[in-house]
Amino acid sequence: MNKNEKFVITLNRELGSGGRTVGRKLSEKLGVPFFDKALIMALEDKYHLSAEEIEKIKGRKQGWWAEFKRIMFSDENFSPNYYEVKMGEAPEALSTFEIFKSEEEILNTLAEEESCVVAGRTGFYILRKHPNHLHILIQASMPFRMKRVAKKQNITEEEARKIIDKVDKMRENYLKEYTGTSRYDTHNYDLVIRADGKTEDEIVDIIMNYIG
Secondary structure (H helix, E strand, O other), rough: OOOOOOEEEEHHHEEOHHHHHHHHHHHHHHOOEEEHHHHHHHHHHHHHHOOHHHHHHHOOOOOOHHHHHHHOOOOOOOOHHHHHHHHHHHHHHHHHHHHHHHHHHHHHHHHHHHHHEEEOOHHOOOOOOOEEEEEEEEOOOHHHHHHHHHHHHHOHHHHHHHHHHHHHHHHOOOOOOOHHOOOOHHHHHEEEOOOOOOOHHHHHHHHHHHOO
């Protein structure tokens, strides 16, 4: 990946590995926008930005990207944090072809227009043909993940394990159904990092050193 040209970095991460924080910190260090599944879900829900609606915006000859960004960031009350918290409770019913196509259209639109960091379960697949990409997987041991999730959600580690197992299954099933690949297949990534024993800042440094 050449950071001096328009690029996209995708981060697939296991729940409790700290990957979302890594993505945000990495985007700040690189000076580019950060997009994650929570933001995309919020866009779909609040602004009804389906694949068809995005195509309508793009069909306008001038200023469509400025309008798209205005929709994303002009609303002071718009926050995807609610969706991030609820991700662990997202029902399998959300895994529809329409949502996948909407997500695909949004991610392609973002990556076409400017450099960015994308965190989410399908980013590495949807953007696999981007001419200047870096696909990263952040993993961690189950004890590490349980402790992080338990602390963040103020629950027991046993409860955290149940949430992790549910989310892992949901994400893997979603990806297999709509892409035919596994999120755990390391052939899908350029860089795989184990989070155990590392802070988010240390992981960011590893990625920055890899980029060069």
